[in-house]
Amino acid sequence: MKFPFNVVHVSGNVLFAARGGKIHSFSLEDGSHFSTWKHPDVDRVDAAVKAISGDILTENPVTKAHIAEEEDGSGPPAKRQRTEEPKDETTPAKPEVQEGTQISEETKSEGKKKGGKKSKNRQNQQRAKDHNISRVPDRPVITHLTSTLDGSHILAITGHDKSIWVFENDGKGSLNQISKRTLPKRPSDVVIGPDSQIIVADKFGDVYSLPLLYDPALQTASTPAPAKPAYKPSANTTTVHSKRNLRALQEQQRQMELSTRTKNDSSSKAESPEFEITLLLGHVSMLTALVMGESEGRRYILTADRDEHIRVSRYVPQSYVIEGFCFGHTEFISSMVIPASRGDVLVSGGGDEDLFVWDWKSNKLLSTISILSLAQKVLPEITKVAVSGLYSLVYPHGGSDLVYVLAICQDISAIFSWQLTKNHALNHPAIIQLPGKPLSLSIKPGNGNEAPKIVAALDPSDPTQARSLAVYSLTMTDEKLATNTIALVDDDDIEDAELDVNEKIVRSLLYNTEPLRKQATEREEERGEEQVPEDQMMEEAGPAEKQ
Numbered sequence: 001m002k003f004p005f006n007v008v009h010v011s012g013n014v015l016f017a018a019r020g021g022k023i024h025s026f027s028l029e030d031g032s033h034f035s036t037w038k039h040p041d042v043d044r045v046d047a048a049v050k051a052i053s054g055d056i057l058t059e060n061p062v063t064k065a066h067i068a069e070e071e072d073g074s075g076p077p078a079k080r081q082r083t084e085e086p087k088d089e090t091t092p093a094k095p096e097v098q099e100g101t102q103i104s105e106e107t108k109s110e111g112k113k114k115g116g117k118k119s120k121n122r123q124n125q126q127r128a129k130d131h132n133i134s135r136v137p138d139r140p141v142i143t144h145l146t147s148t149l150d151g152s153h154i155l156a157i158t159g160h161d162k163s164i165w166v167f168e169n170d171g172k173g174s175l176n177q178i179s180k181r182t183l184p185k186r187p188s189d190v191v192i193g194p195d196s197q198i199i200v201a202d203k204f205g206d207v208y209s210l211p212l213l214y215d216p217a218l219q220t221a222s223t224p225a226p227a228k229p230a231y232k233p234s235a236n237t238t239t240v241h242s243k244r245n246l247r248a249l250q251e252q253q254r255q256m257e258l259s260t261r262t263k264n265d266s267s268s269k270a271e272s273p274e275f276e277i278t279l280l281l282g283h284v285s286m287l288t289a290l291v292m293g294e295s296e297g298r299r300y301i302l303t304a305d306r307d308e309h310i311r312v313s314r315y316v317p318q319s320y321v322i323e324g325f326c327f328g329h330t331e332f333i334s335s336m337v338i339p340a341s342r343g344d345v346l347v348s349g350g351g352d353e354d355l356f357v358w359d360w361k362s363n364k365l366l367s368t369i370s371i372l373s374l375a376q377k378v379l380p381e382i383t384k385v386a387v388s389g390l391y392s393l394v395y396p397h398g399g400s401d402l403v404y405v406l407a408i409c410q411d412i413s414a415i416f417s418w419q420l421t422k423n424h425a426l427n428h429p430a431i432i433q434l435p436g437k438p439l440s441l442s443i444k445p446g447n448g449n450e451a452p453k454i455v456a457a458l459d460p461s462d463p464t465q466a467r468s469l470a471v472y473s474l475t476m477t478d479e480k481l482a483t484n485t486i487a488l489v490d491d492d493d494i495e496d497a498e499l500d501v502n503e504k505i506v507r508s509l510l511y512n513t514e515p516l517r518k519q520a521t522e523r524e525e526e527r528g529e530e531q532v533p534e535d536q537m538m539e540e541a542g543p544a545e546k547q
Helices: 041-072 105-135 216-221 243-261 492-497 503-510 520-528 534-545
Strands: 007-011 014-019 022-027 033-038 142-147 153-158 163-169 175-182 187-192 197-202 206-211 278-282 287-295 298-305 310-314 322-326 333-337 345-350 354-359 364-370 387-397 400-409 414-420 426-433 437-444 453-459 469-477 480-488
Touching: 007 142, 007 453, 014 142, 014 453, 022 142, 033 175, 033 492, 142 187, 153 187, 187 287, 197 287, 206 287, 278 298, 278 310, 287 345, 298 333, 298 345, 333 387, 345 387, 364 426, 387 437, 387 469, 400 437, 414 437, 414 480, 426 480
Parallel strands: 007 437, 287 333
Antiparallel strands: 007 014, 014 022, 022 033, 142 153, 153 163, 163 175, 187 197, 197 206, 206 278, 287 298, 298 310, 310 322, 333 345, 345 354, 354 364, 387 400, 400 414, 414 426, 437 453, 453 469, 469 480
């Protein structure tokens, strides 16, 4: 299969669509292709894949001939190919473990001669595949695309090298790279603040800010940046209530001690960013979603993590002030959205069967709506959902604007939509069936009498072989959203230029929402160690807190 488009972002009349390590730009008016930006590692990966393909083509004729001779028994025994490191001759070979332990002894003895050599050939071929995969460098994948409010700059994140890329956008689909910065940890979400600050969350629970515009030449020529104070976890023994999180806190404190001891040790220097970056806040758990809110003229940072927490913190420079938490989720949170024109409302979703609607400023739960019951109309056999994206749009109707919330779920070929009413309820549920599994959505707002459009990046790996990128014009019936027309972009040449990729590789890179769900062992540990006596916590954490 071809690597699908996996992230889309609309800026004005231009669609930016990421496909692996490339960013393509298209016109939303006629679907024509404008330009392509390519990550430097793309060519390295393609060269490695082509080299491996050449090796396989060279080896295939011999392999097939040997297999044919062994199957009919007409040829001499094939010479054993050495596929592993030489073993010690004194070490006895381990007996092969046969599959299907309930097969009768007669069947086993009958198939020994016929299946023995085939099994070895399959094992050798699998070892060769594993070896070939290890020869391919990390595949560059753009995980996030966003832009400034005026569309003058586009920001992209690549996960394999933990880098943030900033481009100038000329408004006509041409991107000019102006900076690349590598972060200490892999980013999990990003927004651009109105003050031209990049706010980025990472998978280790920290949120940083860094300026949007950055000139490496000026940074190198300037005086060294002043030393930043040592990182101190925002959590402490009075805010941690389980042994699991206490151990995580102690590990952070021990790491901080180690960093302090080795700060001036030239033999153990740690690489630090050579650009301005400021730590704003931290969670004990993996951060999964990040949005910015505003209330009464003050800005806030809203963060969500794998431990079902939504935290409301003040914006820079008081990001250390926690305004409150929105508690109610029982599974991981993977996506949040503050709907357009409804800045007082937050909608969140993840591994729960419901979506949650919040008054985030007062940390109050306003309503919930089942997304599982809607998903079961598409796939009746499912018992759980993993929300991979939440979006919102405004639909002009009868002189007023109707606000809608959209959701996509991992492995479900549909878009789910609800109207957000004035009393903060999600009503008028609707299902937009798709010819593939949605990986990302972006909204082109309506203009005057023109209805909004949805751009969808789809995984066409299923038998329908749908196109990976489509633009859906919307219509409304009984205040429920539906698709009116479908427009395709001009990506035939792009499709032909893409190399084939193993479907398992695509899935491991793009389907990462459901794995956030905690396993039964993690749940049992949390239930069994829910509360820790305060004196025990102080006793265990005491030595680590002495800084």
